[in-house]
Amino acid sequence: TRIEKAGYKHFMMKEIAEQPTVVGDVLEAYLDKNGGVAMDLPGVDFTTIRRISIVACGTAYYAGLVAKHWFENYARLPVDIDVASEFRYREPPIPEVTLAIYVSQSGETADTLAALRYCAGKVDKIVSLVNVPESSIARESDIALPIHAGVEVSVASTKAFTCMLTTFAVMVLKAASERGHLTEDELAVKIADLHKLPGLMSHAISIEGELDKAARKVALAHDVLFLGRGQMFPLALEGALKLKEISYLHAEGYASGELKHGPIALVDRDTPTVVLAPHDGLFDKTVSNMQEVMARGGRVLLISDARAIATAGGGVWRTITMPDAPEMIQPILYAVPAQLLAYHAAIAKGTDVDQPRNLAKSVTVE
Numbered sequence: 001t002r003i004e005k006a007g008y009k010h011f012m013m014k015e016i017a018e019q020p021t022v023v024g025d026v027l028e029a030y031l032d033k034n035g036g037v038a039m040d041l042p043g044v045d046f047t048t049i050r051r052i053s054i055v056a057c058g059t060a061y062y063a064g065l066v067a068k069h070w071f072e073n074y075a076r077l078p079v080d081i082d083v084a085s086e087f088r089y090r091e092p093p094i095p096e097v098t099l100a101i102y103v104s105q106s107g108e109t110a111d112t113l114a115a116l117r118y119c120a121g122k123v124d125k126i127v128s129l130v131n132v133p134e135s136s137i138a139r140e141s142d143i144a145l146p147i148h149a150g151v152e153v154s155v156a157s158t159k160a161f162t163c164m165l166t167t168f169a170v171m172v173l174k175a176a177s178e179r180g181h182l183t184e185d186e187l188a189v190k191i192a193d194l195h196k197l198p199g200l201m202s203h204a205i206s207i208e209g210e211l212d213k214a215a216r217k218v219a220l221a222h223d224v225l226f227l228g229r230g231q232m233f234p235l236a237l238e239g240a241l242k243l244k245e246i247s248y249l250h251a252e253g254y255a256s257g258e259l260k261h262g263p264i265a266l267v268d269r270d271t272p273t274v275v276l277a278p279h280d281g282l283f284d285k286t287v288s289n290m291q292e293v294m295a296r297g298g299r300v301l302l303i304s305d306a307r308a309i310a311t312a313g314g315g316v317w318r319t320i321t322m323p324d325a326p327e328m329i330q331p332i333l334y335a336v337p338a339q340l341l342a343y344h345a346a347i348a349k350g351t352d353v354d355q356p357r358n359l360a361k362s363v364t365v366e
């Protein structure tokens, strides 16, 4: 079947808009009607696994970085993560009882496939998260979990990212409860939180007009900084990657606490700083990072919830108010404004959104 733009100007916008539906499909596939986890991982025993090794490239790698945070935080399982091109040539030693997880939209990325082949026979099980179930990576894994995003046409990945994250979220909850780090009641709350995603993502898509306005300003810059902390740090990386890929603006994602170790030297009036920071236990620290930027004449675009925006204090250049969301699902939800900001910056610059220069959807050569 031919995939059409369904009234949208670009596949990218169509795919952004599809996220509430496809994320709902992931939940339907991996959760059961009685509020439990229904993800089948034959032969995977989270109580005996000592380590997880995640390998991927590009946006899939950033999904893995969020998953590392979740596995360590909720399931108390240590995670090593690497980009495939580094992993495969470093030939790392693999400790006993390691579960390997390969993440790939296409399932054909050459470096990711080569890294998987290196692991075969050395790890206990290879699980892959893939969007193309008949792909090489899916075929060569012990267990292939489809991410249910549907065909993704736009070179810049959007819905595959949030579907990878949602699939990972269910796996983390399964691991956490099997390892005794979540009671039945706590698990039920976390699952109920996941079910809030489609509605919250629709809400985030509905504030597109605000992101368009901010993006028109951001598009006038040459350099843009993205900051995030903890589980939002990978979102800063993903926000910067999306902007680079389709608007050709130079953007860098940094962990908020690293600002003073270099990137603050870039800050001036012409270098906007996008802060992705919902209210959490570390929000005060993020506020002081923003103040460091503002004290140097830098302009801050704060993407956060109403409570955090109210406590952030004056001096912020622009704000985008996101709906309140339970902590674990915040990285999934905040992908939406990061995508919309890049999309509208690209429109403002007049670039080819769906087919950006020099990039390929699937990198099947080294």
Ligand code: G6P
Residues within 6 Å of the ligand: 057, 058, 059, 060, 103, 104, 105, 106, 107, 108, 109, 112, 155, 156, 157, 359, 360, 361, 362, 363
């Ligand atoms: C290319 C695409 C990216 C993608 C990466 C990994 O660089 O342009 O959007 O994240 O490959 O692709 P995969 O299919 O393995 O997820």
